[in-house]
Amino acid sequence: MNEFDYSIFWEETIKQLREEKEISDQEYNMYFQSLHYIESTRDKIKLSIPSRFIQSQLKQRYTSIIESRLFEISGIELTLDFEIENRTKDQDKKTESVIQREPETPQVYEPHPQLREDYTFENFVIGNNNSFAANASKAIAQNPGSKYNPCLIYGGVGLGKTHLMQSIGNTIHQEKPEMKIVYIPAETFINDFIESINTKKQTNFKNKYRTADILLIDDIHDLQDKKGTQEELFHTFNALYDANKQMVFTCDRPPSELKNFADRLKNRFVRGLNVDLHPPNYETRYAILRKKLEDRNVSISDDILELISQNINTNIRDLEAALTSIVAYAELVQKEITPEIAKQQLKQFFSSPIQTNITIDKIQKQVSEYFNVTLSDLKGKKRTKQITFPRQIAMYIIREITDFSTTEIGLEFGGRDHTTVMHSCQRIEDRIKTDSTIEPTVQELIRSIKET
Numbered sequence: 230m231n232e233f234d235y236s237i238f239w240e241e242t243i244k245q246l247r248e249e250k251e252i253s254d255q256e257y258n259m260y261f262q263s264l265h266y267i268e269s270t271r272d273k274i275k276l277s278i279p280s281r282f283i284q285s286q287l288k289q290r291y292t293s294i295i296e297s298r299l300f301e302i303s304g305i306e307l308t309l310d311f312e313i314e315n316r317t318k319d320q321d322k323k324t325e326s327v328i329q330r331e332p333e334t335p336q337v338y339e340p341h342p343q344l345r346e347d348y349t350f351e352n353f354v355i356g357n358n359n360s361f362a363a364n365a366s367k368a369i370a371q372n373p374g375s376k377y378n379p380c381l382i383y384g385g386v387g388l389g390k391t392h393l394m395q396s397i398g399n400t401i402h403q404e405k406p407e408m409k410i411v412y413i414p415a416e417t418f419i420n421d422f423i424e425s426i427n428t429k430k431q432t433n434f435k436n437k438y439r440t441a442d443i444l445l446i447d448d449i450h451d452l453q454d455k456k457g458t459q460e461e462l463f464h465t466f467n468a469l470y471d472a473n474k475q476m477v478f479t480c481d482r483p484p485s486e487l488k489n490f491a492d493r494l495k496n497r498f499v500r501g502l503n504v505d506l507h508p509p510n511y512e513t514r515y516a517i518l519r520k521k522l523e524d525r526n527v528s529i530s531d532d533i534l535e536l537i538s539q540n541i542n543t544n545i546r547d548l549e550a551a552l553t554s555i556v557a558y559a560e561l562v563q564k565e566i567t568p569e570i571a572k573q574q575l576k577q578f579f580s581s582p583i584q585t586n587i588t589i590d591k592i593q594k595q596v597s598e599y600f601n602v603t604l605s606d607l608k609g610k611k612r613t614k615q616i617t618f619p620r621q622i623a624m625y626i627i628r629e630i631t632d633f634s635t636t637e638i639g640l641e642f643g644g645r646d647h648t649t650v651m652h653s654c655q656r657i658e659d660r661i662k663t664d665s666t667i668e669p670t671v672q673e674l675i676r677s678i679k680e681t
């Protein structure tokens with residue numbers, strides 16, 4: 230027998246990683262079941278492996294975590310060494326042919342386990358609202374870790390942050406399969422971190438993130454109030470940043486508006502490139518609907534697409550939900566959908582979401598506080614600039630997030646006529662188009678109204 234026999238370390242490592250779900254059952258069946266321990270030397274563990282394909286998968290995905298775990302368990306720096314199985318002729322012909330085909334399959338694109346396959350640049354419609362963010366994301370995918378590091382993509386819900394972030398991941402995964410890409414929603418990052426403390430597995434946690442070539446963390450606003458996790462991310466950030474590893478983050482607001490968030494971490498997020506996403510205009514909404522329809526084997530007339538694009542201007546998630554609903558209906562009734570049927574069918578999507586707990590009064594109070602004007606001035610007759618702007622904003626927000634009619638709103642502003650309310654809302658809409666500071670103000674106010 231060889232002087233070195235590290236088989237027990239190997240077995241224990243795989244056992245632990247399976248228990249901790251670092252290696253899922255599916256991954257185990259795919260890659261590990263067919264591995265066999267052969268022998269050890271002073272600093273190597275030699276394994277037999279059925280194909281070069283499996284070898285390349287293992288090397289890309291698992292060797293670093295296996296080797297670091299081996300070190301934790303054994304205290305010896307062991308590396309893995311693979312030997313492709315030498316099949317002899319007397320083996321079953323069937324296995325033979327399977328084995329032979331495998332080395333030729335590396336071209337077949339293996340999906341990344343954490344990324345949605347349909348979140349690609351190809352499926353992402355570029356419009357007025359997202360072209361800068363989309364082009365920056367493409368540049369990052371082509372040259373990760375170079376110019377735009379880190380990159381922060383921010384914007385409201387359903388505007389395509391996750392889609393863009395995962396498109397970066399998918400492109401890199403396809404073009405540079407050797408890179409280790411870690412995609413994670415911030416919420417999972419928090420849970421992983423807490424669990425690593427509870428189970429005293431901080432080293433695993435660190436290894437998982439600090440060995441990434443590409444780190445994609447989605448929805449970092451979820452880290453608000455989470456001091457410990459922020460601290461951990463701060464160190465992860467520094468380690469990856471120093472090693473020129475690409476990081477991309479998404480957030481539902483500009484970082485300056487994050488609450489209970491360590492300044493030093495905030496500063497790091499904004500260090501590289503910041504891009505924001507806006508709600509799409511009519512043309513883009515229409516183009517997105519067309520694109521979403523491409524893969525579905527059902528015909529929805531242009532009239533209907535126009536109808537949906539005209540009526541839903543919040544975000545792309547709502548747009549898709551309406552389309553899905555109408556497609557499902559068309560499939561069910563098996564007949565051409567007329568605009569009348571569509572209107573009926575989409576009623577719930579077209580009316581603005583009812584926020585029962587949000588009153589006009591509440592919005593007025595928040596807005597007057599924000600602009601530091603009195604409530605009675607806000608509702609009153611004064612027409613100085615300091616008052617009219619907050620008043621218009623308040624009306625606009627009420628229209629956006631509640632179901633009150635313009636008549637009802639007018640009544641709450643000193644008995645104004647509904648046309649005045651409409652005019653005020655229009656004023657804000659126009660100004661949003663020309664002044665990029667207004668939309669963020671509105672969004673910030675809406676968030677704080679919803680939070681209280």
Ligand code: ADP
Pocket residue numbers: 352353354355356359384385386387388389390391392393517520545546549
């Ligand atoms: P967010 O992460 O900003 O909340 P998502 O990335 O989840 O938004 O996008 C919501 C939905 O809208 C997804 O199904 C996504 O594919 C789709 N979507 C968003 N932007 C576009 C776009 N420009 N083209 C095509 N689909 C889009």
Ligand code: MG
Pocket residue numbers: 390391392447448
């Ligand atoms: Mg998202």
